[in-house]
Amino acid sequence: MVTVHLKLVEENTKEAETKSTLKFLSTSLQINAVHPSLQNITNARDVTRAAIKIRVLTGTYTLQTDLFKFKKSLTDICPLCKTDPEDTAHFLITCPTLEPNRTVYHKAIQATIPCVYLHRPRLFNSSHLYTQLLLDPSHASLTALIDLEQHTRSTIEEISRKMIYNLHIKRSTLLSISS
Numbered sequence: 120m121v122t123v124h125l126k127l128v129e130e131n132t133k134e135a136e137t138k139s140t141l142k143f144l145s146t147s148l149q150i151n152a153v154h155p156s157l158q159n160i161t162n163a164r165d166v167t168r169a170a171i172k173i174r175v176l177t178g179t180y181t182l183q184t185d186l187f188k189f190k191k192s193l194t195d196i197c198p199l200c201k202t203d204p205e206d207t208a209h210f211l212i213t214c215p216t217l218e219p220n221r222t223v224y225h226k227a228i229q230a231t232i233p234c235v236y237l238h239r240p241r242l243f244n245s246s247h248l249y250t251q252l253l254l255d256p257s258h259a260s261l262t263a264l265i266d267l268e269q270h271t272r273s274t275i276e277e278i279s280r281k282m283i284y285n286l287h288i289k290r291s292t293l294l295s296i297s298s
């Protein structure tokens with residue numbers, strides 16, 4: 120059993136609310152609480168997957184928009200599909216090149232939220248809200264819209280952890296081939 124603790128104290132919470140790179144991270148966590156992204160980690164593979172997800176969640180996973188923002192590239196256009204800027208939502212939801220690698224996970228996540236939820240269409244039609252769901256379903260911007268049960272959030276966390284890791288592997292492989 121591997122236990123990983125992410126401690127979020129009040130100062131960090133205030134900092135997170137003012138940093139755009141932390142916009143997807145829930146800031147309403149208890150001191151010493153284990154962030155949901157790090158719960159249900161039972162083996163080394165889960166640790167590896169969670170590490171990638173945490174990087175995406177905290178804005179430290181470098182995408183093309185980051186390279187452009189920090190003047191390390193002349194373009195923010197996705198190097199895989201070469202159609203749109205590569206930001207977090209593009210990577211997780213819309214990049215057509217990665218579509219075959221995410222479809223099964225998206226279907227599984229959408230199946231966890233029944234149609235009885237009034238705001239379900241709004242959630243899945245908004246790339247920002249959908250990205251939020253994939254990265255941190257406990258974020259206040261989501262819970263105000265759609266109050267999911269704890270076991271549903273845990274299921275979404277586990278599916279998205281696997282999906283993000285697989286997207287990361289596929290992206291890294293394609294980029295190493297093209298370079």
Ligand SMILES: [Zn+2]
Binds near residue numbers: 198199201
């Ligand atoms: Zn793309």
